[in-house]
Amino acid sequence: MTHDLTWGWFFACLLALALQTGVLVLAAPWFSGWVNRLTGRLTGERRFPAGGRWQDSHHQFRRQGLRLRGDGLSGLACRGALILAVFAACMTPVFTLVPAGFPAPGFFLLCAALVGASLLLGLPLVVQGGTATLAGYTALLADALLLPALVPVLVMAGGQDFSVFLAHLRLLSPAGEGAPFVLMGVALFLVTAWKGRLAGEDLQGQLSGADRALWMLAADCVQLVWITLAGDVAWAGSLALPGDGGAEPWLAQCLAGGAFWVAKLSVAALLLAGTHLMVLTYQRRARVRLAAVFLLGLLAWQVAYAGQSGPQTGNKTASMQDEQESAWRDDGATP
Template sequence: MMRDVLACVLGLPLLGLHLALTIAMAPVVRGLVDGCVVGLGGRGVPPVLMRWRWILALARRRGVRVAGTAATGLAAGATLAAALAACCLVPSFAFGLPGAGLSDLLLVTGLLGLARLGLVVTALGPGVARAGRAAVSAAMGLAMMQAVMPVVIAVVGLATGVTGIDGLLARMHDADVAGLQTPLVLAAMALLVAGLDEAWGGADAQAADMLANVTGPDRAALELARDLAVLAWMTLAGDMIWPGGLAMATGAMPPAPAALLAGVGAWLLRTAVLCAGLVAARLVILSLDRGLRTRLGLAMLFGVLAVVVLFAGREFG
């Protein structure tokens, strides 16, 4: 009992650091991706911190709610809370922190789905046609995510015997899981394609239509929730692709400072690599509106390949 209490007390500052870094990085990552896409398109490179400045400016502005949007503040708060809860459960630079027992793929993907659903509900509230059309398109992306997630969770459960994120990462550190890395990487790619709806081309225009009747702190909360969801998907996929970059708490003792610094560096490196891949995909392969069916097919392809590789490895291994 005392050992668990000590582990919680020592781990709480690290959990706070994880959450603070995640909140600080989320708009930066979105700004970096959008800036690279705009810059490579020959339209000049906007400042990476521009999105943070915009969110802060929205938060300081007095929002006037139009008729039919009385519940907008509640929906915005619930959406942000769901995104923050998901970020708390996805390890960034270390795992084994307080709350690790609640960290489960099904719970995290459910929270991220709720965050996206909150945007849809907010858009449908005023009953405006333009916002409604954008909400329907966003709901299609949510349905795509719900179709792919069972396949991913099944692959992870069959490969490692667990669906808890901390348990999965700890299992992937074992030598006997080395042969299962390929199906887990394919499952992570399926997560990225299906989950990162907010980061594909056309997402900002769609969000502008959905949230045209929301301003002030409510809009700031929703925009921050969008950014947090993007970073949560990228961090979760990065953890599955390169689990060795995370520091691990041992017993009641937190990771050593050197291991924590290495974990933060590995997280930033994983995120940067995934940002580069997302920029390439937006420029070359897919957009949000025209590529929805293609993305669904690609995500399902990664999921099915993960199942095939997993069972092929068990048959011939």
């Protein structure tokens, strides 16, 4: 990423950033409906088509909502969750990175925004009370512990810009030096894979009207951003890099990156449909998810650290041997 950030590249990348955000937000309900459809095929149940999720959200948005206790705070939580989800979608590359010099956030900020959106999604269950209170507290606790479970993954990314981190991963082979980052991507995928259906998703009476539609859209966006993030980290070679060889090669790489993104989502949908068949309570599923994310992230960090420290240790040892040999030569040549 040695290309200078000119005004032309700045506006082109700004347009690509807006396009990627819009694609993620619009595709999120379709992806959730697609996963639900595949799950029904695996279980032999009749499910709505993939576009049924969008239709349900549109129908809920046009309905007159029922006013219950705590609806004011619940509405604010749904809107805040959607804002954080869209903010995270804006930071997640779909088919292209941003050039050097473009403002890019860190990986910690991206994960914090996603975790914050998940916490706000569980808040209406606690506020409104009733039978969903326990499920709401469980969801809040599981999501609050998610960021500590991601510490090994956050250490691997470090404090650099996320786009710079992915640009470095583009040069690594997934089967070679990039294998630890494939494990890192799998750990990120497990964040949503073993989450199953969100706590309270079947409790239609808890939210209604526009609040329910915003809740559904925010939940779908959070899921799709996690999966896209996992795919970017596991294989960053599909992302286009601005400034490599002009505008036309970059546009061709963007089209190829979009096609690879759809292929990644196809594989992720099959895996998610399979994990939805797991018969586990929400509490046990949350414990399994947190343990798997932490252990797999720790394994990825250890493998990456061993791969980075091994050659450096060998170089240090070789340099020390050269210094000792030169010292012996000097001593021998001294009269």
